[in-house]
Amino acid sequence: MPLDRDSSEFVPSISPRKRRIKKPQRNADFVPSVSRRDKKNKQCKTNGAPNKRKKLASHNPEATNNSSTTLLGKMSLDHDSPDYVPSVSLFPKDKKKTDGAPNKRKKLASHNPEATNNSSTTLLAGEDIEFEWPDLVDLSIQHRQLQDAYTELQAEVDALSAQNTRLKEDFHRVLPRFSYASVKGDDEQLLFLTGVRTPVFDWLVAQVADKIEVLPELTLRDHLTMVLMKLKLGLCDADLAYRFGIRESSVTRMCQTWLPALAAMLKPIVAWPSTQTVSTSRPGFFTGKFRRCRCIVDCPEFVVARVGEDKDKHESTVKYFASVTPAGAVSFLSSGYSSLTPERRIIKESGFVRLLDPQDDIIANRQIPIRDELASLQAALHIPDPNNGKQTQKGASGKRLCQVWTHVKKVIGWWKEFNMLQKVIQEPYADLLDEVLIVCAVLTNVNVSLAPKGGDQP
Numbered sequence: 213m214p215l216d217r218d219s220s221e222f223v224p225s226i227s228p229r230k231r232r233i234k235k236p237q238r239n240a241d242f243v244p245s246v247s248r249r250d251k252k253n254k255q256c257k258t259n260g261a262p263n264k265r266k267k268l269a270s271h272n273p274e275a276t277n278n279s280s281t282t283l284l285g286k287m288s289l290d291h292d293s294p295d296y297v298p299s300v301s302l303f304p305k306d307k308k309k310t311d312g313a314p315n316k317r318k319k320l321a322s323h324n325p326e327a328t329n330n331s332s333t334t335l336l337a338g339e340d341i342e343f344e345w346p347d348l349v350d351l352s353i354q355h356r357q358l359q360d361a362y363t364e365l366q367a368e369v370d371a372l373s374a375q376n377t378r379l380k381e382d383f384h385r386v387l388p389r390f391s392y393a394s395v396k397g398d399d400e401q402l403l404f405l406t407g408v409r410t411p412v413f414d415w416l417v418a419q420v421a422d423k424i425e426v427l428p429e430l431t432l433r434d435h436l437t438m439v440l441m442k443l444k445l446g447l448c449d450a451d452l453a454y455r456f457g458i459r460e461s462s463v464t465r466m467c468q469t470w471l472p473a474l475a476a477m478l479k480p481i482v483a484w485p486s487t488q489t490v491s492t493s494r495p496g497f498f499t500g501k502f503r504r505c506r507c508i509v510d511c512p513e514f515v516v517a518r519v520g521e522d523k524d525k526h527e528s529t530v531k532y533f534a535s536v537t538p539a540g541a542v543s544f545l546s547s548g549y550s551s552l553t554p555e556r557r558i559i560k561e562s563g564f565v566r567l568l569d570p571q572d573d574i575i576a577n578r579q580i581p582i583r584d585e586l587a588s589l590q591a592a593l594h595i596p597d598p599n600n601g602k603q604t605q606k607g608a609s610g611k612r613l614c615q616v617w618t619h620v621k622k623v624i625g626w627w628k629e630f631n632m633l634q635k636v637i638q639e640p641y642a643d644l645l646d647e648v649l650i651v652c653a654v655l656t657n658v659n660v661s662l663a664p665k666g667g668d669q670p
Contacts, residue, residue: 390455392433406440407629412658413440424473427466429458438463439470443652446631468640475647478654484543484567493539497615501594506572507535507543509564509580510624511555514548514633516642527636530645533558534653536623542653548646556581565589577620596620626656 288295395401399410406413416436426435438452449467453460490506498505511533517525529551535544546562559565565585568574572591574582583593596617627633630652637645 389457392431392437395437405444406437407444407655408440408659412655415658419477420470420474423477425469427458427462429462430456435466435470439467439474440655442467443630443632443648443655446633446635464640468644471641471644471647471651474654475650479650481654481657482542482545482650485537485541487569487572490537490539493537495538495619497612497619498538499612502573502575502612502616504571504573505538505575505594506568507537508575508620508623509533509535509582510576511558511580512624512627513551514637514645516637516645518639518642531555531558532649533562533564534624535564536626538619538623540623540626541657542626545649545653554581559585575616575620577617577624627652629656 290296395405402413403409408416413433413436417433420436421432424435426432430438434456438456441447442452447455449460449463453463456463487506494503494505511531513529513531515527515529517527520526530548531551531553532548533544533546533555534542537543544562544564544567546558546564549558559580559582565582568586568589568591570590572589574586574591574593576593576595578595580593586593596613627649632641632648633652637648641648
């Protein structure tokens with residue numbers, strides 16, 4: 213196929229269907245629109261395909277032979293030239309990847325063709341909707357009205373709260389609360405509640421004035437009344453708190469303060485009397501071998517409850533050694549010992565024997581291991597006949613023995629006049645048992661003597 217246009221056998225290299233581009237006129241200063249790139253650095257990738265020009269040359273040997281005249285090695289814009297290089301990339305641009313997903317609008321239209329047809333009517337219907345904006349002036353007025361109503365309600369709530377507080381105060385003020393004023397002037401009622409009469413009560417008030425802390429809610433006499441009621445009646449702290457109108461913890465704290473203070477101030481009243489004092493106050497039926505009776509002894513025991521390490525309450529017994537004069541006053545009181553401690557050891561460590569004089573006689577209601585200690589002082593231990601005088605000891609009449617026996621049982625039970633000592637003593641008062649006994653002994657001593665005066669019979 214000749215490439216010469218003047219030849220009769222000329223066949224164009226471009227399909228006649230394609231529009232031929234008019235060959236531009238080249239001037240002397242012509243510069244190609246696409247620069248020729250370095251073959252070594254930027255070479256067209258063909259993925260192993262043979263060179264297009266070489267392939268054409270292999271099929272057209274005539275063109276290969278004329279390559280010296282036809283292939284100039286320069287870019288040409290002539291479509292008929294083998295050196296033609298298009299100014300626009302021959303490869304089409306990549307289309308947007310859709311991953312095979314159809315157009316969303318088309319997909320929706322395919323599923324709902326009626327919506328597509330009525331789209332114009334829907335749009336028109338939306339244009340007919342009218343939205344009314346709220347009136348900001350009305351909202352402001354409503355907000356102001358609600359604020360005024362809230363302020364009025366809050367003021368009403370505050371007024372009701374203040375009224376409730378005043379009513380509570382008036383209720384507690386009018387509510388009858390127990391105090392010393394409730395029993396003032398009634399000697400018998402004061403004796404029943406506190407175990408002392410009015411003269412003794414006034415004397416105790418004078419002893420503790422300005423020496424013990426008091427609560428602001430109560431007077432000094434109210435404090436003393438509460439402590440004495442605790443000992444005499446054995447009331448629990450909750451009962452006393454309800455009666456006096458204070459907290460239970462305040463009752464406990466006050467008793468823990470007052471009992472040790474009272475015991476320290478009143479302990480000198482529990483004193484060992486002289487022989488002459490005992491002789492003048494001894495009842496008249498203490499005759500015969502009891503005429504030299506110095507005291508009546510006993511070993512009372514009290515039950516206490518303490519919380520152990522396992523947080524359970526454990527009851528135990530505390531033992532004391534006490535002596536009482538024939539007139540009924542407590543003259544000696546030892547410290548507390550465990551119930552397992554022998555009585556002989558308690559008597560020896562208490563120092564009781566050192567207080568006795570030679571030829572003093574001691575009376576007890578049972579056998580007490582003290583005879584050996586009394587023998588060194590030429591003293592004796594006597595036990596009245598418990599058989600109501602049916603038997604006699606060394607010639608004493610049965611009637612006298614019966615009287616002495618009755619009196620002994622009465623004076624050694626002095627502590628039974630206080631109900632607190634007859635119950636199980638709970639904490640924290642279990643640790644204050646020594647102080648409790650001292651106060652009870654003082655109250656016993658300051659009261660009227662239990663024995664008849666002079667030679668009167670019981």
